[in-house]
Amino acid sequence: MNISPPPGSPKTPRTSRGERTRRKLLDAARAEFGEKGFYDAAISGITQRAGVALGSFYTYFHSKEELYRALVSHMGELTRHWLADHTAGIDDRLQAERIGVEAFIDFVRGHKDLYRIVMEAQFVAHDAYQGYFQVFADDYRRNLAAATSRGQIRPGADEERAWALIGMNVFLGLRYGVWADDRSSAEVAAAVADLIEHGLAPGAD
Amino acid sequence: MNISPPPGSPKTPRTSRGERTRRKLLDAARAEFGEKGFYDAAISGITQRAGVALGSFYTYFHSKEELYRALVSHMGELTRHWLADHTAGIDDRLQAERIGVEAFIDFVRGHKDLYRIVMEAQFVAHDAYQGYFQVFADDYRRNLAAATSRGQIRPGADEERAWALIGMNVFLGLRYGVWADDRSSAEVAAAVADLIEHGLAPGAD
Amino acid sequence: MNISPPPGSPKTPRTSRGERTRRKLLDAARAEFGEKGFYDAAISGITQRAGVALGSFYTYFHSKEELYRALVSHMGELTRHWLADHTAGIDDRLQAERIGVEAFIDFVRGHKDLYRIVMEAQFVAHDAYQGYFQVFADDYRRNLAAATSRGQIRPGADEERAWALIGMNVFLGLRYGVWADDRSSAEVAAAVADLIEHGLAPGAD
Amino acid sequence: MNISPPPGSPKTPRTSRGERTRRKLLDAARAEFGEKGFYDAAISGITQRAGVALGSFYTYFHSKEELYRALVSHMGELTRHWLADHTAGIDDRLQAERIGVEAFIDFVRGHKDLYRIVMEAQFVAHDAYQGYFQVFADDYRRNLAAATSRGQIRPGADEERAWALIGMNVFLGLRYGVWADDRSSAEVAAAVADLIEHGLAPGAD
DNA sequence: AATGAATGAGGATTCATTCAT
DNA sequence: AATGAATGAATCCTCATTCAT
Numbered sequence: 001m002n003i004s005p006p007p008g009s010p011k012t013p014r015t016s017r018g019e020r021t022r023r024k025l026l027d028a029a030r031a032e033f034g035e036k037g038f039y040d041a042a043i044s045g046i047t048q049r050a051g052v053a054l055g056s057f058y059t060y061f062h063s064k065e066e067l068y069r070a071l072v073s074h075m076g077e078l079t080r081h082w083l084a085d086h087t088a089g090i091d092d093r094l095q096a097e098r099i100g101v102e103a104f105i106d107f108v109r110g111h112k113d114l115y116r117i118v119m120e121a122q123f124v125a126h127d128a129y130q131g132y133f134q135v136f137a138d139d140y141r142r143n144l145a146a147a148t149s150r151g152q153i154r155p156g157a158d159e160e161r162a163w164a165l166i167g168m169n170v171f172l173g174l175r176y177g178v179w180a181d182d183r184s185s186a187e188v189a190a191a192v193a194d195l196i197e198h199g200l201a202p203g204a205d
Numbered sequence: 206m207n208i209s210p211p212p213g214s215p216k217t218p219r220t221s222r223g224e225r226t227r228r229k230l231l232d233a234a235r236a237e238f239g240e241k242g243f244y245d246a247a248i249s250g251i252t253q254r255a256g257v258a259l260g261s262f263y264t265y266f267h268s269k270e271e272l273y274r275a276l277v278s279h280m281g282e283l284t285r286h287w288l289a290d291h292t293a294g295i296d297d298r299l300q301a302e303r304i305g306v307e308a309f310i311d312f313v314r315g316h317k318d319l320y321r322i323v324m325e326a327q328f329v330a331h332d333a334y335q336g337y338f339q340v341f342a343d344d345y346r347r348n349l350a351a352a353t354s355r356g357q358i359r360p361g362a363d364e365e366r367a368w369a370l371i372g373m374n375v376f377l378g379l380r381y382g383v384w385a386d387d388r389s390s391a392e393v394a395a396a397v398a399d400l401i402e403h404g405l406a407p408g409a410d
Numbered sequence: 411m412n413i414s415p416p417p418g419s420p421k422t423p424r425t426s427r428g429e430r431t432r433r434k435l436l437d438a439a440r441a442e443f444g445e446k447g448f449y450d451a452a453i454s455g456i457t458q459r460a461g462v463a464l465g466s467f468y469t470y471f472h473s474k475e476e477l478y479r480a481l482v483s484h485m486g487e488l489t490r491h492w493l494a495d496h497t498a499g500i501d502d503r504l505q506a507e508r509i510g511v512e513a514f515i516d517f518v519r520g521h522k523d524l525y526r527i528v529m530e531a532q533f534v535a536h537d538a539y540q541g542y543f544q545v546f547a548d549d550y551r552r553n554l555a556a557a558t559s560r561g562q563i564r565p566g567a568d569e570e571r572a573w574a575l576i577g578m579n580v581f582l583g584l585r586y587g588v589w590a591d592d593r594s595s596a597e598v599a600a601a602v603a604d605l606i607e608h609g610l611a612p613g614a615d
Numbered sequence: 616m617n618i619s620p621p622p623g624s625p626k627t628p629r630t631s632r633g634e635r636t637r638r639k640l641l642d643a644a645r646a647e648f649g650e651k652g653f654y655d656a657a658i659s660g661i662t663q664r665a666g667v668a669l670g671s672f673y674t675y676f677h678s679k680e681e682l683y684r685a686l687v688s689h690m691g692e693l694t695r696h697w698l699a700d701h702t703a704g705i706d707d708r709l710q711a712e713r714i715g716v717e718a719f720i721d722f723v724r725g726h727k728d729l730y731r732i733v734m735e736a737q738f739v740a741h742d743a744y745q746g747y748f749q750v751f752a753d754d755y756r757r758n759l760a761a762a763t764s765r766g767q768i769r770p771g772a773d774e775e776r777a778w779a780l781i782g783m784n785v786f787l788g789l790r791y792g793v794w795a796d797d798r799s800s801a802e803v804a805a806a807v808a809d810l811i812e813h814g815l816a817p818g819a820d
Numbered sequence: 821a822a823t824g825a826a827t828g829a830g831g832a833t834t835c836a837t838t839c840a841t
Numbered sequence: 842a843a844t845g846a847a848t849g850a851a852t853c854c855t856c857a858t859t860c861a862t
Binding site: 037038039093094097116119120122123130137151152153154156157160161163164165166167168169170171172174175176179183187188190191192194195196197198199200201202203 | 242243244298299302321324325327328335342356357358359361362365366368369370371372373374375376377379380381384388392393395396397399400401402403404405406407408
């Protein structure tokens with residue numbers, strides 16, 4: 001007696017050979033999507049890069065889009081781990097913010113293909129895109145609230161702040177991480193940290 | 206013997222009837238692209254919405270992409286006019302910033318289709334996208350420099366600040382203008398204005 | 411102001427050239443489907459036979475199946491016209507039955523490809539198949555009832571009789587019209603007419 | 616050095632476990648083909664229903680078509696056994712005919728999937744289909760000849776009669792056995808028996 | 821005997837663009 | 842200027858069959 005898997009069930013490899021092939025496809029897809037974008041990327045391009053037959057793609061993924069989503073979700077995990085690793089142990093929120101910007105730009109520079117994939121998800125898998133940032137927004141809000149309660153930052157509308165800070169990071173990542181390298185990540189981070197910390201007003205400092 | 210126009214020359218209508226057709230196509234394209242995105246939009250969809258024959262499209266545009274670029278560029282002008290109109294006469298940069306955020310969110314809400322088009326341009330007409338924001342960044346930098354020289358804001362790295370502020374606006378527009386309406390634009394603007402003005406540090410205020 | 415056609419609207423040619431192309435496709439499809447059956451027939455095979463480009467197919471039909479249905483329906487009309495023409499003016503039902511069988515076998519012999527198409531419709535477009543025969547069954551029942559009221563035949567269960575008679579015709583058409591020609595249609599018709607008229611019982615005749 | 620079996624040799628299981636697997640595949644195939652038809656049925660669908668691995672299919676069958684033919688042939692045996700069982704001991708041909716129609720409709724109702732398989736064989740394995748009915752036709756002819764010589768029925772063209780009677784049964788089975796249940800098999804059989812026995816002519820009875 | 825990964829030919833459909841009228 | 846038919850390259854996905862384990 002066998003239990004047939006539910007319709008939308010993931011296609012999980014059952015052997016180590018399969019595991020290897022799946023990974024080759026994932027890597028190839030990352031390159032193909034990153035270079036050409038979702039629409040100009042071809043399954044045949046992916047399988048050729050991976051060095052497997054066309055049909056093998058469908059042994060591991062239900063569709064082009066499913067694979068795309070897998071990549072977006074993977075990128076989310078990578079990003080969060082990277083940021084967590086780089087800001088671990090920093091108790092001061094403002095300092096964490098500066099380190100975060102710097103780490104993020106560095107990360108983007110090292111993952112331009114995946115960054116492009118995430119950005120394009122807005123038009124390919126809107127829910128995945130929104131979900132991707134929602135996780136960050138939620139984290140941010142929690143961090144801001146905690147910092148407020150510790151007296152590290154002034155109280156304020158944390159949700160709006162969270163989205164504003166995400167937007168900053170995203171565009172700085174785009175401008176200084178993807179489009180051009182004319183500033184070091186540390187420079188950018190310093191400039192922005194100042195903005196985040198004190199704002200623009202010619203205060204008393 | 207005819208003198209053929211230089212390649213790449215714009216296809217300009219010569220009659221008022223042609224002018225009307227061109228406009229119908231532009232409007233239809235905006236709807237089609239806004240709804241379906243560049244890749245899923247079809248020329249035939251555009252001409253059907255416009256109520257003209259398929260072939261007529263190529264009387265006015267060289268290609269799908271050319272039309273797309275025209276739309277992006279049009280959006281740039283609309284946005285700048287809108288912001289200029291709404292911040293005209295405001296001498297104080299910090300106040301202008303708040304009004305700008307508010308106006309931008311309102312603008313996005315009224316032009317969701319065009320906003321989507323601009324965002325997707327990143328993957329369809331990268332140079333147009335970059336150009337679109339570069340104009341804003343340049344404006345921003347000029348404004349910040351001027352405000353600095355007037356003593357309205359603290360001196361700082363204006364280029365980085367410019368991109369950071371653009372990123373804020375874009376994501377707030379996305380989150381509060383396109384994705385959901387759960388905050389009034391004024392609320393969002395107020396929250397962010399506070400951030401921009403004073404930053405997060407629990408300063409002397 | 412244009413009214414866009416309803417989604418499932420037929421693709422009607424608007425020019426005489428289009429009319430010609432559509433007909434070429436219909437003829438080619440008949441040959442292709444008749445030879446290879448629905449599943450082994452290829453759109454590319456049809457367009458090659460028709461001498462038009464692959465894409466032209468979709469200018470006239472929404473899908474392979476839609477064309478198939480058109481053919482089945484066309485065959486229904488042809489058959490009914492043929493039978494009506496050949497049994498017109500025959501007042502006696504029993505004689506009409508004999509002439510009908512003969513005409514049907516002749517018809518099948520001249521339209522083997524379409525006959526195959528109809529038969530396979532059972533598995534491709536079940537409703538079209540059922541509809542095809544239902545029309546005949548209804549006609550039959552009407553004819554039997556009328557003949558009964560004229561005293562030409564014994565009263566009986568006309569619906570069951572109708573389907574039985576259709577079944578006869580279909581299988582005789584298959585056996586003597588499509589599979590082999592070892593009997594003339596008149597011979598077959600005579601043999602069957604006797605069966606229909608007197609049954610098998612060794613009655614008084 | 617091995618002696619390879621002659622090409623086309625049946626793949627016979629050597630163990631009872633193999634026997635069991637083969638039967639599971641046969642049952643699964645019957646369900647899959649019956650539901651989806653030959654072309655939409657997939658080997659993977661069959662093996663999934665059977666609860667065995669895809670590759671195991673080819674341990675027992677050379678191809679999809681071979682299995683199909685096995686099913687058609689199996690259905691032939693089942694049908695003949697059923698009819699033989701139900702008409703055994705009936706000496707009167709006309710009564711046997713009535714009982715036969717009734718039994719056939721009942722049989723079809725209980726084997727809709729196999730009936731569909733047989734019908735589609737016309738397009739998948741034409742020779743198997745023709746053979747299937749040829750056996751019945753031969754039987755029929757023999758029976759009719761015997762009945763004639765016993766004086767139970769009027770002499771006539773038995774081959775044509777045989778195919779006519781088969782056609783009746785097939786279509787009645789389709790209409791009243793597969794498509795709808797709006798008549799009991801006995802009712803249908805009675806109506807048709809009358810037709811077969813006396814024909815339609817308003818004879819002396 | 822059983823497993824499930826790998827293969828690659830094959831086919832329907834879409835769509836930007838061109839062309840004849 | 843307008844029309845709509847014609848083109849054919851391009852691509853996703855399916856699936857029977859083979860093969861290595």
